[in-house]
Amino acid sequence: MTDVTDTAGPVDTAETGDEGYARSLGSRQIQMIAIGGAIGTGLFLGAGRAIHQAGPSLILMYAVAGGVIFCIMRALGELLTYRPVSGSFADYAREFLGPFAGYVTGWTYWLMWVVTGMAEVTAAATYLAYWWPAVPQWSAALGFLVVLFAANLISVRLFGEVEFWLSMIKVTAIVGMILIGVGVLTLGLSAAGHTASVTHLWADGGVFPHGVGSSLMTLQIVMFAYLAVELVGVTAGEAQNPRKTLPKAINTLPWRIGLFYVGALAVILCVVSWTEFEPGVSPFVAAFAKIGIPFGAGVVNFVVLSAALSSCNSGMYSTGRMLRDLAANGQGPQVFGRLTARRTPAAGTLASVAVMSIGVWVNYADPEGAFTYITAFATVAGVWTWSVILASHIRYRAAVRAGRAAPAWFTAPGGAAASWVALAFLVMVLVLIGLDSEARISLYGAPLWLAVLGAGYPVLKRRNPAAFVRRPHLAPAGPPTGPPAGPLAPDAATL
Numbered sequence: 001m002t003d004v005t006d007t008a009g010p011v012d013t014a015e016t017g018d019e020g021y022a023r024s025l026g027s028r029q030i031q032m033i034a035i036g037g038a039i040g041t042g043l044f045l046g047a048g049r050a051i052h053q054a055g056p057s058l059i060l061m062y063a064v065a066g067g068v069i070f071c072i073m074r075a076l077g078e079l080l081t082y083r084p085v086s087g088s089f090a091d092y093a094r095e096f097l098g099p100f101a102g103y104v105t106g107w108t109y110w111l112m113w114v115v116t117g118m119a120e121v122t123a124a125a126t127y128l129a130y131w132w133p134a135v136p137q138w139s140a141a142l143g144f145l146v147v148l149f150a151a152n153l154i155s156v157r158l159f160g161e162v163e164f165w166l167s168m169i170k171v172t173a174i175v176g177m178i179l180i181g182v183g184v185l186t187l188g189l190s191a192a193g194h195t196a197s198v199t200h201l202w203a204d205g206g207v208f209p210h211g212v213g214s215s216l217m218t219l220q221i222v223m224f225a226y227l228a229v230e231l232v233g234v235t236a237g238e239a240q241n242p243r244k245t246l247p248k249a250i251n252t253l254p255w256r257i258g259l260f261y262v263g264a265l266a267v268i269l270c271v272v273s274w275t276e277f278e279p280g281v282s283p284f285v286a287a288f289a290k291i292g293i294p295f296g297a298g299v300v301n302f303v304v305l306s307a308a309l310s311s312c313n314s315g316m317y318s319t320g321r322m323l324r325d326l327a328a329n330g331q332g333p334q335v336f337g338r339l340t341a342r343r344t345p346a347a348g349t350l351a352s353v354a355v356m357s358i359g360v361w362v363n364y365a366d367p368e369g370a371f372t373y374i375t376a377f378a379t380v381a382g383v384w385t386w387s388v389i390l391a392s393h394i395r396y397r398a399a400v401r402a403g404r405a406a407p408a409w410f411t412a413p414g415g416a417a418a419s420w421v422a423l424a425f426l427v428m429v430l431v432l433i434g435l436d437s438e439a440r441i442s443l444y445g446a447p448l449w450l451a452v453l454g455a456g457y458p459v460l461k462r463r464n465p466a467a468f469v470r471r472p473h474l475a476p477a478g479p480p481t482g483p484p485a486g487p488l489a490p491d492a493a494t495l
Contacts, residue, residue: 057215071419096392
């Protein structure tokens with residue numbers, strides 16, 4: 001693969017990994033990218049519709065789904081310590097599920113982030129309307145896309161630094177919201193203190209005010225909120241010490257879920273009854289408006305606007321890297337395999353932004369329904385990605401037992417059994433999406449997308465047959481730990 005020289009700026013002088021990327025992302029940046037990836041549109045905007053539909057039981061939905069996400073991330077963590085690569089789950093799919101699975105996963109993950117980017121700019125345009133309602137939603141979405149694309153042409157070191165501070169804003173803001181909410185509950189601060197009570201969690205129609213079935217139907221919104229937690233896997237090729245920083249980032253997931261999702265929603269729903277929230281309105285903005293803090297709602301709106309733009313920025317980062325991984329493996333156009341002098345995949349990022357611009361048209365054609373359609377489609381693509389991670393982990397564990405693959409030191413609790421349970425949960429989410437009259441439209445596009453990929457597969461395979469040969473396993477360092485199941489595969493290249 002040949003890199004091109006970018007004369008617009010200096011070459012990044014950081015250590016370069018085997019894949020050509022600059023290893024510029026330090027531990028604190030990886031940590032905040034992981035945290036920031038879990039705080040975005042799904043929580044700040046999508047939760048408004050979910051609260052209206054599920055009431056206080058939404059807290060339970062986030063907790064249960066968060067447990068499943070932790071199983072997925074620990075499975076990914078085990079694979080990452082086995083062999084850390086920027087292609088991450090797409091590369092593991094090629095190795096453990098076959099070349100076609102890796103091909104579909106790489107392109108589907110790219111599509112997921114492109115669609116998620118559409119959702120994020122949709123949300124950002126919605127937040128902007130808080131101050132300037134006269135600005136058309138589609139024009140605001142287009143403006144944000146242009147600005148973020150320009151930001152993604154910088155070096156990965158600067159990208160990591162920008163994401164660090166944007167994530168810090170989100171984290172600080174949510175912690176502040178929780179502390180203020182606790183103050184309202186315990187000290188009776190503001191006018192909301194007279195009505196705030198933990199009894200709101202069960203007294204206003206019960207925990208499941210519309211029934212368990214209605215609460216379960218919110219899982220597609222809940223799962224969308226967790227999209228991007230797997231982004232730490234994509235950073236493996238640019239992390240300074242992936243074997244140390246990635247497991248650490250993954251192990252912080254439980255407290256992130258507990259604090260930013262379960263904790264934040266619980267406090268908000270105690271301060272303001274769930275019956276006062278409306279779909280399409282951020283519950284955080286609504287809660288601060290109710291509390292009556294001067295400029296509070298405006299500050300929160302600024303924070304959630306920053307969160308949406310940060311998530312979209314991360315999406316542009318990941319799509320460029322995934323397209324380059326596909327090109328490097330002969331499963332995508334070779335033009336996407338080139339790096340600029342700043343070690344960034346500009347061609348892949350540009351192509352991704354061009355497709356994201358479809359979201360601008362969706363905002364123009366149906367500004368009211370844009371967020372629902374986009375989040376449902378992104379959730380389906382995300383469920384596929386997570387399913388592939390789990391399936392790869394199950395096959396990896398089988399290869400380790402058979403002595404055909406090197407064991408990882410960062411093992412997932414529950415092993416393959418936990419991955420099977422998480423897979424069953426994801427299947428249930430797909431069934432629930434199919435039962436939702438608004439969300440099921442996203443399932444209609446899945447066969448079409450698979451047909452497009454299926455049509456391209458034989459063409460790419462004829463051009464480069466070697467790219468579609470099953471990836472060999474990393475052989476164990478010592479004697480096989482289980483009964484032999486065929487010859488050991490040759491060592492694969494590691495970072």
